[in-house]
Amino acid sequence: xxxxxxFTDQSDCYAVASSIQRFLSGLIxxxxxxxxxxxxxxxxxxxxxxxxxxxxxxxxxxxxxxxLSILNAVLFLIVNWSFFREGQTLGMRFVGTQIVMKNGxxxxxITVVIRQxxxxxxxxxxxxxxxxxxxxINGLLLKFHPCKRLLHDLIAGTxxxxxx
Numbered sequence: 248x249x250x251x252x253x254f255t256d257q258s259d260c261y262a263v264a265s266s267i268q269r270f271l272s273g274l275i276x277x278x279x280x281x282x283x284x285x286x287x288x289x290x291x292x293x294x295x296x297x298x299x300x301x302x303x304x305x306x307x308x309x310x311x312x313x314x315l316s317i318l319n320a321v322l323f324l325i326v327n328w329s330f331f332r333e334g335q336t337l338g339m340r341f342v343g344t345q346i347v348m349k350n351g352x353x354x355x356x357i358t359v360v361i362r363q364x365x366x367x368x369x370x371x372x373x374x375x376x377x378x379x380x381x382x383x384i385n386g387l388l389l390k391f392h393p394c395k396r397l398l399h400d401l402i403a404g405t406x407x408x409x410x411x
Contacts, residue, residue, distance in 0.1 A: 261347070261351055261408040261409070262408060262409045263394050263395050263406065263407070263408055263409070264342075264344040264395065264407040264408055264409055265395075265409075266389050266390070266395060268342045268343070268344050268407075268409070269344070269389060269395060269397075269407060270389075271338065271341075271342050272336065272338035272339045272341065272342045272344055272407075273338060274338070275337065275338030275341055275342070276323070276336050276337060276338040279326075279337060279338075280319050280322050280323050280326070281319060283322055284315055284318045284319040284322055285315070287318060287322075288311060288314060288315050288318065291314070292311070316367075319367075320364075320367040323336075323363065323367065324360070324363065327363070331356050331359045331360055331363075332356055333345060333410075334346035334347060334353065334354045334359050335410070336363070339407070339410075343409060343410050344407050344408065344409055344410055345407070345408060345410040346358075346359050346362060346405050346406070346407055347405065347406060347407075347408055348404060348405055348406075349394070349396070349400075349404050349405060349406050351408075354405055358403060358404075358405065359405075361403055362399055362400070362402075362403035362405050363399075365399040365402045365403055366399040369381060369398060369399060381398070384398055385397045385398055388401075394406045395407070
């Protein structure tokens with residue numbers, strides 16, 4: 248899964264993470280944390296209402312959608328906290344990529360956390376940016392940006408590379 252795009256910084260050569268690597272790492276993160284969050288939300292509703300609702304009914308409750316978004320973001324930060332030191336998430340660790348600054352230097356833990364907050368915040372802004380539009384923008388950036396930097400990368404000044 249090598250990318251054709253490379254850049255040099257302090258005599259080190261880095262390969263930009265491929266579209267497939269970016270997609271897979273995001274999918275792994277999404278699936279792991281969504282499943283955990285949904286299970287916790289089901290337990291919360293079971294304790295609160297003493298009955299199990301269907302997923303559709305449960306997600307029809309506005310506070311559940313907000314709670315699920317917040318729960319997902321908090322779980323993501325807690326579980327990935329140790330990975331952030333290396334500029335990674337659980338999914339990135341699995342596919343062998345990492346976050347660096349756009350100039351190639353190691354991203355600080357605070358930069359990685361801020362980037363992830365932007366990513367989570369953009370995902371929760373469905374009332375301002377429809378999810379399909381956000382997906383389309385990131386899809387175009389992934390296809391045409393020379394370093395495959397997505398919207399949250401551009402905002403945070405980061406990029407994702409293959410970790411060797």
